[in-house]
């Protein structure tokens with residue numbers, strides 16, 4: 324069963340929204356929500372993590388809801404009104420169940436305000452603020468994910484790195500700040516214009532010299548890098564955040580470019596939570612990305628060349644270490 328909440332529900336608080344499953348069980352549930360503002364049609368899609376699946380193991384339903392806001396004003400109103408709490412006792416019921424971290428907007432806000440923003444370097448804050456005024460600002464790498472990436476880069480002492488999918492440069496700048504003075508980033512994106520939005524901040528931060536920006540589609544740019552035998556097995560780190568449909572193809576090329584023990588991080592591997600939702604409950608626009616992501620996650624899990632860990636930060640990050 325998929326429960327769809329029509330726009331007419333806007334303005335109600337979810338405290339009054341009782342969701343019932345086919346088996347008659349009900350209750351209010353913690354929702355993880357991703358809000359995607361659609362500039363073209365001036366509405367937002369709220370993609371909740373809850374899907375309409377009865378979970379036999381833990382005897383509870385997971386629901387999927389979609390809310391549409393007609394404008395930014397009603398989006399903000401709705402966001403401030405949605406306070407849905409899990410009426411179940413806290414904590415997992417068994418060892419296979421999620422510990423339930425970050426299932427509420429409040430907890431996410433707490434994490435950002437207390438752990439992430441206070442430690443976010445000033446240039447990254449500036450770039451985030453600058454990007455927020457642009458269309459598709461939501462594409463920027465999430466700062467909490469960025470914090471983990473920064474630690475990874477420093478732990479492995481990354482010097483030679485690649486990034487596919489630059490946009491205005493949040494992840495690029497955080498990489499440039501984390502690697503040493505003589506470190507390098509080959510940064511690939513089809514869209515130079517977005518890169519140029521963030522470029523003044525990158526220049527001010529004094530790290531532009533580490534960046535070699537290539538305006539190109541990702542796959543041919545990686546093929547070109549591989550034409551030089553010196554590049555094979557030479558990169559310490561790669562970040563893939565573009566062209567989700569081709570992640571599987573990027574992976575094959577990145578495996579050739581990375582050193583043994585090198586790290587590749589793939590962004591958006593939980594695809595707004597839709598990977599766990601039945602396909603027909605996922606908005607049309609997200610279905611292609613969802614099936615590519617589901618297939619990619621499956622392929623990674625079966626790939627003996629890498630250690631993997633998927634971290635539910637941002638939109639999901641999968642970290643892989645090349646083993647051989």
Ligand SMILES: C[S@@+](CC[C@H](N)C(=O)[O-])C[C@H]1O[C@@H](n2cnc3c(N)ncnc32)[C@H](O)[C@@H]1O
Pocket residue numbers: 462463464487488489490491492493494495511512513514517539540541542564565566
């Ligand atoms: C999600 S954004 C990247 C966000 C970026 N990592 C950040 O932190 O702001 C995806 C970017 O990938 C680029 N892109 C999309 N398809 C691409 C492709 N086939 N090859 C290279 N870049 C592509 C887009 O132009 C966009 O800037």
